[in-house]
Amino acid sequence: MSNRSGPGCDRTDPAPAAVMSERRRLINLAYRMLGSLAEAEDAVQETYTRWYAMPRNQQDAIEAPGAWMTTVASRICLNLLGSARARRETYVGDWIPEPLPGHTEWISGRPSGAAVDPADRITLDESVDLAFLVVLESMTPAERVAFILHDVFCHSFAEVAEIVGRTPAACRQLASSARRRIRTARPAATATSAVQQAVVVRDFKRAWEAKDIDALIGLLDPDATAVADGGGLATTFLRPLEGGERIARAWAEIARRRPDTMTFLERTVNGRPGVVAEQDGAIVTVFAFEVTGDRIKHIWVVRNPEKLRHWTSSATGR
Numbered sequence: 001m002s003n004r005s006g007p008g009c010d011r012t013d014p015a016p017a018a019v020m021s022e023r024r025r026l027i028n029l030a031y032r033m034l035g036s037l038a039e040a041e042d043a044v045q046e047t048y049t050r051w052y053a054m055p056r057n058q059q060d061a062i063e064a065p066g067a068w069m070t071t072v073a074s075r076i077c078l079n080l081l082g083s084a085r086a087r088r089e090t091y092v093g094d095w096i097p098e099p100l101p102g103h104t105e106w107i108s109g110r111p112s113g114a115a116v117d118p119a120d121r122i123t124l125d126e127s128v129d130l131a132f133l134v135v136l137e138s139m140t141p142a143e144r145v146a147f148i149l150h151d152v153f154c155h156s157f158a159e160v161a162e163i164v165g166r167t168p169a170a171c172r173q174l175a176s177s178a179r180r181r182i183r184t185a186r187p188a189a190t191a192t193s194a195v196q197q198a199v200v201v202r203d204f205k206r207a208w209e210a211k212d213i214d215a216l217i218g219l220l221d222p223d224a225t226a227v228a229d230g231g232g233l234a235t236t237f238l239r240p241l242e243g244g245e246r247i248a249r250a251w252a253e254i255a256r257r258r259p260d261t262m263t264f265l266e267r268t269v270n271g272r273p274g275v276v277a278e279q280d281g282a283i284v285t286v287f288a289f290e291v292t293g294d295r296i297k298h299i300w301v302v303r304n305p306e307k308l309r310h311w312t313s314s315a316t317g318r
Helices: 016-034 037-053 056-061 065-088 130-136 141-152 157-164 168-185 194-209 213-219 244-257 309-316
Strands: 220-229 262-269 272-279 282-292 295-302
Touching: 016 037, 016 065, 016 141, 037 065, 065 141, 065 157, 130 141, 130 168, 130 282, 130 295, 141 157, 141 168, 157 168, 194 213, 194 244, 194 262, 194 272, 194 282, 194 295, 213 220, 213 244, 220 244, 262 282, 282 309
Parallel strands: 220 295
Antiparallel strands: 262 272, 272 282, 282 295
């Protein structure tokens, strides 16, 4: 398999001495495949463990170390996706992909306040939009891996076939099926610019803090849904809320019950405008939004502390 960079597809194979520089690309790849930064880090660590476990002569015999690492990391992710489905059947409440802080707010494996290495940052684009990741969760493991490798990271179907263990034609069908799921869930006609999204989310936050139910209803699509993920480790609603009016009243109640030490802040969530709840210097909740037109269609609420560790470190490091 030839090594390609994604998104973009314009890098060449690295020399063996530059193997560590592959980390950012592998994290990008694994996060999109798994929807969990913690699992992505584990998958990439396992990839490096396998690389360094090889004798030097075997390493030197590999013409494209980056391609080798892509193949290994992708196969690890494919296996993890299969087992993740079984684990999530026993998950308390709904499982939402792990949200990422915006750009420089995410620092991987560094003490608070340490300098940021650009190679340690996730590349934020549409393919890590939380709404997009939620759609990926509806795919089979093979569909997801084939789609991410081909459509996001620009590998050929022959290369994808080597990883997935199917024919190139079968991989083409997998990617095509994945695209249909995305088109069905996210029609292009409803696309909203980041600036428009920011305005709607800001207005929602202000109405929320003012406990203005009518204003909240006006900002929510009548068929809006809200899904929360506490993982059994934080209190939240266990079943999705449906309907703009119902969500508005629930959010007004949240505002009424919030502790005096809690504040709502505008933050970038997976490259999109969002809101976080901060209490005693720590991020305790992340709110991600999907905006269509001038209305909020979906809200995702992440309260599972295991999915907020990068948010907590970025808050304490300010």
